[in-house]
Amino acid sequence: MNTRYIHISAILITLAGLTLISFLYWTEPKTLAEVTIKGSVAIGTYAVDRSAFEQGLASFRKDDFPDARVAFDRADPEKRDAATQFYIAYSYYRQGWGRLSSDDTLFKPGLDAANRVMTIEPNYRSSDGTLAMKTPAELKNELEEGLKITPSDFNPMKLTRERK
Amino acid sequence: MTEEAVIIDVGIDGEILAVDHGNAKAIVVSEGPVIASSHQRTFLTYIVLPIAFLAVALFGGMRLGSSDNAFIFIKPALICLVFASVLMVILLRSRLIDIGGWFSEDFSTLKNAANGAVLLTLFAASAQLFNSLLPEKGLPFWVVGFCFTWTLWNDLFAEFDPKRLLRSLGALFAMAFVTKYLILANLTAPESSGWLQRFFDNPAKEAFTWLLDLPRYSAGTGYIQFFAAIIYLIGLYLTPHTTKK
Numbered sequence: 116m117n118t119r120y121i122h123i124s125a126i127l128i129t130l131a132g133l134t135l136i137s138f139l140y141w142t143e144p145k146t147l148a149e150v151t152i153k154g155s156v157a158i159g160t161y162a163v164d165r166s167a168f169e170q171g172l173a174s175f176r177k178d179d180f181p182d183a184r185v186a187f188d189r190a191d192p193e194k195r196d197a198a199t200q201f202y203i204a205y206s207y208y209r210q211g212w213g214r215l216s217s218d219d220t221l222f223k224p225g226l227d228a229a230n231r232v233m234t235i236e237p238n239y240r241s242s243d244g245t246l247a248m249k250t251p252a253e254l255k256n257e258l259e260e261g262l263k264i265t266p267s268d269f270n271p272m273k274l275t276r277e278r279k
Numbered sequence: 280m281t282e283e284a285v286i287i288d289v290g291i292d293g294e295i296l297a298v299d300h301g302n303a304k305a306i307v308v309s310e311g312p313v314i315a316s317s318h319q320r321t322f323l324t325y326i327v328l329p330i331a332f333l334a335v336a337l338f339g340g341m342r343l344g345s346s347d348n349a350f351i352f353i354k355p356a357l358i359c360l361v362f363a364s365v366l367m368v369i370l371l372r373s374r375l376i377d378i379g380g381w382f383s384e385d386f387s388t389l390k391n392a393a394n395g396a397v398l399l400t401l402f403a404a405s406a407q408l409f410n411s412l413l414p415e416k417g418l419p420f421w422v423v424g425f426c427f428t429w430t431l432w433n434d435l436f437a438e439f440d441p442k443r444l445l446r447s448l449g450a451l452f453a454m455a456f457v458t459k460y461l462i463l464a465n466l467t468a469p470e471s472s473g474w475l476q477r478f479f480d481n482p483a484k485e486a487f488t489w490l491l492d493l494p495r496y497s498a499g500t501g502y503i504q505f506f507a508a509i510i511y512l513i514g515l516y517l518t519p520h521t522t523k524k
Contacts, residue, residue: 118321122393125325129396132333133403140340145349 156193163199164190175202180210197236204228204254212278217261229255247279324519325393331514332400338507339407343497355410358424363406365431373439380521394522408511411504412455417492419463423455445516452508460501467493
């Protein structure tokens with residue numbers, strides 16, 4: 116092998132190696148599978164797993180929210196897809212909603228997911244006709260209201276309200 | 280070669296080294312093995328060494344979680360970069376690396392750049408080796424960090440030859456490895472459900488873990504770091520003093 120090519124190889128090996136190491140230490144993947152996913156994010160080929168998303172959607176429609184979230188997490192492990200994160204937030208809302216009081220332990224992660232949607236795509240609007248709330252702002256408002264204790268919480272008319 | 284010529288010396292690789300022409304003996308100056316050796320050295324310096332040092336740089340900061348063996352990548356602390364810089368100066372002062380033999384106006388730009396790349400991987404590997412051997416936090420971090428500082432500071436002003444320096448570094452890294460991955464790791468209580476259960480299971484270890492702020496890693500971490508340290512020392516041993524022919 117020509118010495119010139121060996122010198123070029125040394126430079127390329129160093130550049131490629133240092134790039135890979137910087138990438139791994141920056142993204143901190145926990146498993147080899149995560150290395151692949153984070154790699155696809157870095158090179159712009161990351162995509163949601165459609166079959167897992169459809170499974171999540173089917174569970175969501177059957178009100179099986181924990182299963183739905185598991186499937187949505189599998190579909191979007193990097194939490195980069197606005198639609199998936201919106202459904203995750205919505206699943207927390209629906210599961211935690213109560214006629215008398217809401218479940219704060221479910222509303223808090225729901226609020227985090229709604230905030231994530233607003234960060235990923237501020238103008239996101241769901242096209243799902245079965246959902247009463249179409250935007251993350253509406254969902255966020257509902258989740259925040261559920262977390263607060265206000266005089267309106269003691270209004271007996273609240274018993275007549277419906278889950279959105 | 281004429282018909283009368285008799286081969287009188289053959290090298291171990293079958294190369295003809297000397298022939299007898301009857302009245303006169305001639306030494307055959309063959310460039311074959313010299314070129315092969317030069318190629319091997321070039322291959323070692325520019326391909327094997329960067330790969331070895333990059334492997335150390337990759338694995339030096341890698342730990343495995345105690346409960347699920349998940350990868351944990353720990354970025355080097357600033358002090359590791361300082362230690363690596365001091366170590367590079369020591370390597371230059373001891374002439375383990377002759378700076379004039381690595382960078383020269385006589386070399387092509389490409390060769391100077393390739394040499395720079397190799398030394399960059401050496402620096403990265405050094406920083407990550409310190410990252411590997413230095414405890415992450417708490418009292419052990421300060422104690423071992425102080426020992427490294429003391430030793431490197433002394434080495435900086437000592438007169439070394441390359442062999443002695445390699446032995447000294449080997450001993451330093453071996454001691455740090457034993458401290459972190461054998462002594463401190465064996466003082467760390469294993470991960471279990473709650474601190475109360477951990478305390479009843481291993482009261483002394485739990486107390487040491489809490490007092491010394493020891494992180495809990497899987498046993499595999501020690502194996503990875505052992506090989507990282509070994510590869511680093513072998514790489515350092517194979518690093519040529521100069522790249523001049």
